[in-house]
Amino acid sequence: MAGLPRDEAGTAASYASLARPLLLPTWLIIGVFLLLPVLLMVVYSFLTKEFRGGVEWTFTLAAYEQFFVTRGLFGDEPPSIEWTYIIIFWRSIWQAALATLLCLVIGFPTAWFIATRPPQSRGIWLFLITIPYWVNLLIRTVSLRFILRDNGPLNDALIVTGLIDAPLPILNSDVAVQIGLFYSYLPFMVLPIYAAVERFEFALSEAAADLYANRWQVMLHVVLPAVRPGILAGTILVFIPALGAFLAPDLLGGAKAFMIGSLIDEQFRGSQGNWPFGAAISVILMTLVLIALFIQARAASRGAS
Amino acid sequence: MDVAVSIRNAVKRYGATTALAGVSLDITNNAFFTLLGPSGCGKTTLLRMIAGFEAASEGEILLFGQNIVDLEPHLRPVNTVFQNYALFPHMSVIDNVAFGLRMKGVEIAARRAKAGRMLELVHLSALADRLPSQLSGGQQQRVALARALAPEPKVLLLDEPLSALDLKLRQAMRVELKQLQEETGITFLFVTHDQDEALAMSDRIAVMSQGLVQQVGTARDIYEVPVNRFVAEFIGETNLIDVEVTRVSDGMADLVLPSGQRLRCSSAATATGRHALSIRPERVTVTPDGQLTATVERVVYMGSDLRLLTRLEGGREFTVRIQNAARTAVPEPGARIGLKLEEGAARLLAD
Numbered sequence: 294m295a296g297l298p299r300d301e302a303g304t305a306a307s308y309a310s311l312a313r314p315l316l317l318p319t320w321l322i323i324g325v326f327l328l329l330p331v332l333l334m335v336v337y338s339f340l341t342k343e344f345r346g347g348v349e350w351t352f353t354l355a356a357y358e359q360f361f362v363t364r365g366l367f368g369d370e371p372p373s374i375e376w377t378y379i380i381i382f383w384r385s386i387w388q389a390a391l392a393t394l395l396c397l398v399i400g401f402p403t404a405w406f407i408a409t410r411p412p413q414s415r416g417i418w419l420f421l422i423t424i425p426y427w428v429n430l431l432i433r434t435v436s437l438r439f440i441l442r443d444n445g446p447l448n449d450a451l452i453v454t455g456l457i458d459a460p461l462p463i464l465n466s467d468v469a470v471q472i473g474l475f476y477s478y479l480p481f482m483v484l485p486i487y488a489a490v491e492r493f494e495f496a497l498s499e500a501a502a503d504l505y506a507n508r509w510q511v512m513l514h515v516v517l518p519a520v521r522p523g524i525l526a527g528t529i530l531v532f533i534p535a536l537g538a539f540l541a542p543d544l545l546g547g548a549k550a551f552m553i554g555s556l557i558d559e560q561f562r563g564s565q566g567n568w569p570f571g572a573a574i575s576v577i578l579m580t581l582v583l584i585a586l587f588i589q590a591r592a593a594s595r596g597a598s
Numbered sequence: 599m600d601v602a603v604s605i606r607n608a609v610k611r612y613g614a615t616t617a618l619a620g621v622s623l624d625i626t627n628n629a630f631f632t633l634l635g636p637s638g639c640g641k642t643t644l645l646r647m648i649a650g651f652e653a654a655s656e657g658e659i660l661l662f663g664q665n666i667v668d669l670e671p672h673l674r675p676v677n678t679v680f681q682n683y684a685l686f687p688h689m690s691v692i693d694n695v696a697f698g699l700r701m702k703g704v705e706i707a708a709r710r711a712k713a714g715r716m717l718e719l720v721h722l723s724a725l726a727d728r729l730p731s732q733l734s735g736g737q738q739q740r741v742a743l744a745r746a747l748a749p750e751p752k753v754l755l756l757d758e759p760l761s762a763l764d765l766k767l768r769q770a771m772r773v774e775l776k777q778l779q780e781e782t783g784i785t786f787l788f789v790t791h792d793q794d795e796a797l798a799m800s801d802r803i804a805v806m807s808q809g810l811v812q813q814v815g816t817a818r819d820i821y822e823v824p825v826n827r828f829v830a831e832f833i834g835e836t837n838l839i840d841v842e843v844t845r846v847s848d849g850m851a852d853l854v855l856p857s858g859q860r861l862r863c864s865s866a867a868t869a870t871g872r873h874a875l876s877i878r879p880e881r882v883t884v885t886p887d888g889q890l891t892a893t894v895e896r897v898v899y900m901g902s903d904l905r906l907l908t909r910l911e912g913g914r915e916f917t918v919r920i921q922n923a924a925r926t927a928v929p930e931p932g933a934r935i936g937l938k939l940e941e942g943a944a945r946l947l948a949d
């Protein structure tokens with residue numbers, strides 16, 4: 294403290310001179326762990342596949358061609374569109390969107406419930422929401438396998454209560470993937486919406502009710518516009534990781550419910566892999582995500598003006 | 599006279615605490631009625647019960663004869679001007695004002711026209727397309743007023759609407775609110791803790807304390823003929839002295855002042871014995887042949903008038919306000935003076 298000038302202008306100036314050295318660790322981390330890997334990925338996607346995994350430093354568009362173009366099983370037919378990967382992408386987007394919607398439908402009332410509890414008990418509810426995160430996602434997803442399998446507790450309970458006669462084949466289906474995605478990302482929807490609802494001024498809903506708005510109209514015209522930023526944030530936080538998820542589809546979906554994450558994962562495994570192709574898929578995925586974020590940012594700024 | 603709102607034995611309890619301990623009031627149609635009291639007296643609770651934001655624990659609230667206690671807020675034909683305005687931040691001024699009409703199903707052209715007229719009424723037509731965050735506090739206040747008036751409520755509820763404004767604006771708005779009430783002919787039910795506001799605007803005032811109505815009357819009534827110690831002390835400034843009452847009849851009382859002199863004055867008390875006598879500081883003149891004798895302790899210069907802080911013979915403090923006129927002879931501190939009560943200056947209180 295002794296070295297710092299007392300007057301405010303002097304303090305502000307000394308803070309400004311401190312800004313660069315203080316920001317250095319941040320820049321280093323962003324540079325080494327974010328920019329560099331992304332750059333590496335982009336570069337790799339234009340390189341040639343090496344036989345046992347890894348890359349040869351020869352420029353080629355082969356990886357992108359493999360994604361979009363097919364020349365038949367033996368490579369001797371005229372080029373046509375390769376649908377395999379586009380369909381996997383489409384299914385991933387669809388699954389991620391559905392999971393996001395589910396998280397919103399369940400997460401909004403949950404967040405609302407927590408935010409409208411007395412302040413001293415809100416902490417406990419939030420704590421309960423975050424408890425599963427104390428256990429590794431892999432372990433939780435494997436546990437889901439046990440819960441969902443044919444003779445697991447879920448099917449057992451349904452049979453005992455007489456709701457069904459034979460076990461439902463939930464495991465290894467899109468439904469199981471959906472349950473896994475929903476379960477993994479629900480808190481990412483609840484927390485930002487909670488933050489928005491907690492800031493919401495409830496005098497506004499009273500004012501709307503006073504001006505003849507019924508409950509639904511209050512929700513639609515006053516509450517939703519106010520908590521919209523929280524909903525948008527939650528949507529992004531769920532949709533983007535769900536799009537690239539590979540644990541849930543891998544462990545719960547089986548071979549049929551292949552998603553982008555598993556596809557990329559496969560390209561980097563052992564000698565079967567294809568690093569440039571995996572990198573290319575990642576670049577395409579990232580491009581899609583950036584486009585989605587751009588659209589979202591446009592929507593948010595339109596909502597604000 | 600038409601009764602707009604009739605409150606019958608309204609009680610509100612929150613767990614063990616009682617916010618309203620049984621209030622009955624009749625509010626005349628087309629009147630400017632004020633609930634006045636310190637914070638925690640139950641005035642806002644009562645207003646919120648009429649709006650429907652708080653359920654009554656007991657009692658009835660009749661709006662033009664119809665019991666509304668079981669109606670949801672959006673079904674009650676009353677509108678509220680909120681303390682912090684509660685304007686919808688994402689809607690323009692005109693959309694805010696038109697909101698009530700929109701919810702009532704009025705089609706867009708008609709409701710925009712009506713909202714426009716309301717903005718004219720509060721002199722804000724030029725700002726119709728702004729957002730609330732782009733307005734000053736005073737302008738937001740007017741928008742809140744226009745928004746609550748637009749659906750033509752049967753009663754307009756105002757919850758301390760002026761408390762967030764600065765003094766000059768508050769004083770200007772007092773006059774404007776009263777004019778607006780007269781122009782629209784809508785019953786205004788105004789809640790405030792500010793006695794100046796209440797006295798300046800109201801046709802009738804209910805003074806509240808500790809969940810009960812202490813007195814209902816015109817501004818003149820509650821100032822000049824307060825019923826009890828609370829009302830006398832809360833409204834304006836007063837001197838209270840203990841007196842012995844010897845006889846009461848027909849609202850008049852005979853009593854003995856501490857000096858031994860006898861006095862006859864109007865009375866809220868109905869029994870003899872010891873009571874408090876309220877004497878307003880401006881209704882006393884300094885003269886050698888007064889009923890009370892006091893020693894001047896301090897003279898406070900207030901501009902338009904002077905305040906003499908004196909001590910009566912018995913040791914009680916007694917404040918006298920005299921006009922700051924050229925002919926006024928100002929006593930020096932330490933001087934012994936006589937105080938003469940003007941005709942009707944004293945009022946015997948019930949407690």
